[in-house]
Amino acid sequence: MMEYVCELKNISKRFHTINNETKAIEDISFKVEKGEIVSIVGPSGCGKSTVLSILAGLEKPSGGEVVVNTSNIGFMFQKDQLYEWRSILKNCILGLEIQHKDTEENVNKVLKMLKKYGLYNFRNYYPRQLSGGMRQKAALARTLAIEPELLLLDEPFSALDYQTRLSVGNEVGEILRKEKISTILVTHDIPEAVSISDRVILLTERPAKIKKEYIMEFSMCEGERTPMKCRNTTEFGGYFREIWRDLDVSGK
Template identity: 50%
Template sequence: MSLLEISNISMNYHSIKGETQALNNVNFQVDDGKFISILGPSGCGKSTLLNIMSGLLEPSNGSVLYKGEDVKKNLDKIGYMFQKDHLFEWNTVWENVILGLKIKKQLNSESKERVSGLLDAYGLTRFKNHHPSELSGGMRQRVALIRTLALNPEILFLDEPFSALDYQSRLLVCDDVYKIIKTEKKTAIMVTHDIAEAISLSEKVIVLSKRPSSVKAEIPIHFSDEELTPFQKRRAPEFSEYFNMLWKELNDGNG
């Protein structure tokens, strides 16, 4: 059984001008421990699909099953990383990363020890008493990810998590985030508009068509050297092949 099963998802929006169909009969599966990216033309409904998959939005039709159950019955298994880090500037790094635990009344000696271990493992212990304004953009994203991981979710949803960073920072943070997700053995689903980002991070890329969006292609990504970092993958011989393949899928009539 797949960890997540997306079946016949459709989404319609209603306004005084009429009905707009954003998603039409979207189907695919996500296996445990995999990193999946969703690509598609601008405005095709990638973030809408992510919100439906994570249980934040109700589809017009179809279902999302988590281990065979309605995803909304398993919201405690889900972590969500948004485009912006949403750190509270008046809180320290430590206060930010334990916030979810405090809200859910799960802050205890065991959870504190786990969060301390995450900060230590990913180079943030000496910044635990700093405020977000004292951190680089990449460090802020690491803090945001650790805050999400503090609740120990099984699956992570990432909505263009690097889009607020400059290009150089994006390359560095991609490596950081990938390492953390793989080390913590989490399943991840990321929405991105960046083909290179999708290839370097993912084990499979889902390509959506233009609106009303459906799955146009599912491209497995495999590099002969499995130890490469996302940055190193960009220089591997397979990279340009995948780039050309995905570029063609995105621009070949897109429908």
């Protein structure tokens, strides 16, 4: 039987301000399998972040049902949210500290992760001493330190310059797949979504509905699948064109 980490059933969301009502989401339903990487793409302002906030329990839906089969959720945003007065290592063990799980064993795991991300020699540095890409990797290390069963990423690479975004996106995509972390990635970067995900969900203009879903299968990927290998397949361009066409930014 298929195991799911979360499910949205007929979710809608309206925001109320003093003299206005914004309908952000209208009837969205989807499930995420354990270990699956799903991307959500759609026009700017359509309701993508709201979907993540509802899954994280930060916003209540106006209608529908949210099922999340874990309390261990990691959330990472566009801005890295590192604390400037804490060293990189201290930032990365913050979540463990809060959960009273900052044991020697767990701290050693974080140190190992920092080695893998090329941040070990910077563990005693402060965030301002690191580049944008390194900061974002540190933020990811902090998020993964609590070993989340569901990872929610809201445009995590969009503040990075193009080349850094490609390489960090590639490394992160590889890590998520190797460690089989169930992930929902919100991005406006279609090639990023195609290269990283198992499935891409395209939303309509606000109020967001699901316009279409795409399964990302790459037969040409030899050995372990990585975002960079996917970008070098013949299928890649086809997926990109299909989603780009359906996104229809021309508004016609």
